[in-house]
Amino acid sequence: MKTRDRILQTSLRLFNEEGEPRITTNHIAAEMDISPGNLYYHFHNKDEIIALLFQQFERRMKTILQVPERRIPNMEDMWLYLHLVFEAIWEYRFLYRDLDSILNRNKKLRTHFRRILERKMSTAAAICQGLVEARIMNATSDDITALTRNIAVVATYWLNFQGIHASTTTPASESDHLASGVYQVLTLVNPFLNDEAQQLLREISREYL
């Protein structure tokens, strides 16, 4: 693996484990057993590393946030969509943990993050629209607008909420985060589903949690 890629990988791991504010470029170089000069040859500062990691995250989210085009979306699409979104958030969780301070430092990232948020909402809206057409969901277009906004808030801030709400400081495991996050978002969707779909959801949730 190239030094540049190793720097990115090590930074991502350290940011996620320790929190981005606590990690300096010197920490990263020390962890990799390379000189700070060698690191600076590839990245001038920490914000350049963050910008590159953000690009990777953005590409990943773009791939996930695609609505199936050839057929009407169904409950499995909603489930899969949420699962993949929470998986990607977990993998780049340092971004979400210190979102405000990272976005305040970099206006360009803020614009890109807003685009990801908008895409999250338009994909969720398209899936809901599909469920309405398939008569699995019963919701007006106002309902769907409010619902997709709630989905975006809960998905975006679930990690932060859990971090404050949990009485221990130990971070939840990936599987905990995925299961509780997907479940929590599905409780937003549930009241709009028909009886059969609600029953299906209860069964999947029991297995999943």
Add this chain to the structure above:
Amino acid sequence: MKTRDRILQTSLRLFNEEGEPRITTNHIAAEMDISPGNLYYHFHNKDEIIALLFQQFERRMKTILQVPERRIPNMEDMWLYLHLVFEAIWEYRFLYRDLDSILNRNKKLRTHFRRILERKMSTAAAICQGLVEARIMNATSDDITALTRNIAVVATYWLNFQGIHASTTTPASESDHLASGVYQVLTLVNPFLNDEAQQLLREISREYL
């Protein structure tokens, strides 16, 4: 007004307007036209000022988050409760805007903030329980648990979500924040209400927005 109280009031205003990370004790002293030494006589550092402001906020929230004890809570209680919560959040919005960095710097505040969050949820749960008993709401106890968690996430992070989602950097006005926040939380409650209460909610929302 005593100097100490004026320091608190000026700090709150500057933190809210400019963001807490951008304001130093020197800014506060300059704004008040007092010497930094005079300020230090009252507060040793910025975190002491933040801790005091947080205490004020906590007392305010404790007063708000009381469930009516002598009668069954109704829709008006839910409405009033949300209105007062969003009003208090707006008044101390600097806390919510940089929540993670403020709570990471101070473990004691984290514990207190967690208590406020728990109180938010238990009050919301008590009101929902009241609505169920009055047959205004139809929800199982699992529904109420998930719903109160969603209410807490949306109420806590609504400002941050709007800050990223809004394309302009100008902060929303107090009335925008209140109206959109209360409306958004009520969309969470709405699907569980009976037809009559849903109709009532639609009417109130139209006037309110």
